[in-house]
Amino acid sequence: MAKAKGYSDENLSVRLADRYYRTEDASPDFLKNVEKIGMTIAHMCYQCGTCTGSCPSAPRSSYRIRKFVRRAVLGLENDALTDPDLWLCTTCYSCTDRCPRDIAPTDIIMAMRNLAFKREIVPRNFLNTVQFIYKTGHGVPNNDVNRAARVRLGLEAEPETTAKYAEFIPGIQKILDHYGLKDKADEILAEGQ
């Protein structure tokens, strides 16, 4: 916890508050939970940077997968779960392919997203995706541009998915309902945060 120092100007107080990491700042169960949900050995990270070096997101954003692994190790739960970068992983698994310590950084991110969702910290576009999947079975539903492109390539306009077999949509909805995902998404979006 940052130690307060008495500045009369409150802005200055905030700006100059010390930024030491103190062991009290660590959430005691964060690492354990991340490892359990992600089923990977986050604590074995030696911060080599192979993951960030492999990451297609990193050169185009401030997202650093290595830093998230570090936050897991140090128990920096709030920092990790409230950082919007958490949602910039494309789940390409390049980092997981190459990590020399045989860690699955991708699954660490997935675990953190899981925990963030439980605290209702989710970007709106992800929730919109949930709604799309609920409605159509697709995160990115087929559209006219796509259909035209498919036909041009000699394919059927609709792919072999719920786009063609809408009768399977209820099944998908059942799965999402089982986890209460749709309701939660609707609820959070309605709160308009």
Added chain:
Amino acid sequence: MVDETKSQKPRVGVYICHCGTNIAGSIDIKELQDFAQTIPNVVLADEYQYMCSTPGQKKIEDAIKEHGLTGIVVAACSPRLHEPTFRTASKEGGLNPFRFEMANIREQNSWVHMHDRQGATDKAKDALKMAVAKASLLEDLFPKSVPVEHSAMVVGAGVGGIQAALDLASSGIKTYLIEKAPTIGGRMSQLDKTFPTLDCSQCILTPKMVDVGRHPNIELMTYTEVEKVEGYIGNFDITLRKKARGVLTPTEAETRGIVGGGCNGCGDCEQVCPVIKPNPFEMGMAPRKAIYIYHPQVVPLIYTVDFDSCVKCGLCVEACGEKKAIDLEQEDEFVTVKVGTAVLAVGYELFPVEKKTEWGYKRYDNVITSLEFERLICASGPTGGKVIRPSDGETPKKIGFVLCAGSRDNTGIGKPYCSRFCCMYSLKHAHQLHEKIPGSQSYLFYMDIRSFGKMYEEFYYRIQDEGAKFIRGRVAKIEEDPITKNPHVLTEDTLLGQPVDIELDMVVLASAVQPTEETNHVRHLFGVSQSMDGWLLEAHPKLNPCGTTTAGVFLAGVCQGPKDIPDTVAQAEGAAAAASIPIHVGEVELEPYFAMCIEEKCAGCGMCVNLCPYSALDLVEKNGRTVMQVTEAKCKGCGTCGGFCPGGAIWMQHFATPQIVAQIDAFLLGGEQ
């Protein structure tokens, strides 16, 4: 085995060691001592802070005399540590040392059950009961001495093997130095300079190589491999395969009656040979003929025919002329030599770094290994010391060095260990680059710089001062520009927290090292174990780093684990000293744990003879019957035969059936018979 104490009722003394708090911290010593008093045959149960101390040992010595003890049990650490100590104490007290038995309540108990005091105490009681049961039945045994052959063998003639051989030979021991390659020198002769002093590698190695060639006590056998090892410490019979090299030395020529002939290294044959092959010494970057030497400084200076590629055209024979050195029909020869001890110094090879596909070795022209770089920058190398890009022969100005290339890797593809010299030689490579190519720039991609040796950190300082750029990030990927063939190194500068894409002219992979392919074969021949990662296993990592668990066999150099030249030489000197001790003493005591045939019970079936892994058993005729006979010096007491014999006719000394059964009874029945 006449033995007056045997008829007597056993009188066992028990001693429990606290080992400070190592044992007393997790085991209730008082409870264990009270329990010991109740075990049958125990006449005295004592405890002490440190049994291995002088007062602790004195307790044993005094009690033997005072109480007429017939057996001693100490419950303490592992017998691998202090069995010899307490055996000596028993002997000082007047008891045969083999009447001592140890109960391990530290390594196998207090250290692993630190959080379960009662459980640990109960387990210690079991261990104690069993040890007393055995001590009650122990017999007097007498070790045998065997004479030691006054000669030694060193296998592998890299810098490690060379040093070990020179030391052994200089201490007056006849030494066979066996090298499978046509020349001695190993990896060190492939290096240009050596860190941190930057001595020319060949310049400091060749004097030693020449000494080896000249030393009156060294019999150098190159192009030779170990074929078979028989015997035991003091008396190894080692069969060697002298591979046909197709060329006679002057001495060999003379024995064939060719006076003044044999190879003098003139190289006339090489000029005319039409077959061209890559030279492995130059990492395949230079050609050699089918009749070749690796480089001009080889020891011995004798050409070799590569019969796998020779077309037997005979041109070389003609060119060689009157020297008559070349024999294209030569065949492998076998010789057997007798030695007292042996040192293994078989070195290492590079990990095939192309297995880490993300770095593109063997796919990208301008990505090379560190050993290739050594040859490229070496004045006697394939380019005369001119560093060039393989893709276009241009001089590279920006070179990246990728550290930990395949080391410290737990994916199952690379090696989990640190290869220990790559940090330092990469610093050296950066220096050599700055020195050779004006205006050049080096980039070292690293996770940690491990510069732990004497003057090594100072070397790191120096190279940084020369302008080397250090980027802390393990290389994620190398991509090649298809047009310029420039490699791009992609990683994260973890100190900035920023991904970087560094375009370079050439990349050098500081590849991990691994045991050579044949190491496993050699170790089986000599009965040496390997550690998890395949390197040869020392007897103890701290207290016996040159020895092995096979008596009389020692280790030197990288074959025991990655180490640089100073460490290799130091270990080689240690191994040579250790290997010379039994030879100078002249005889060794063999543990008397050999099998004995109880002839009345032996049916002469001979099934044990084939089971013995050490060929220690034979069938012989005795008093008109066929019975088994043990060659005691060959028997290692493994117990294979004793456990097998259907008639119970084999008595394993010190591990006899009644002794073991008594231990099992003590454990299962609490000592009831």
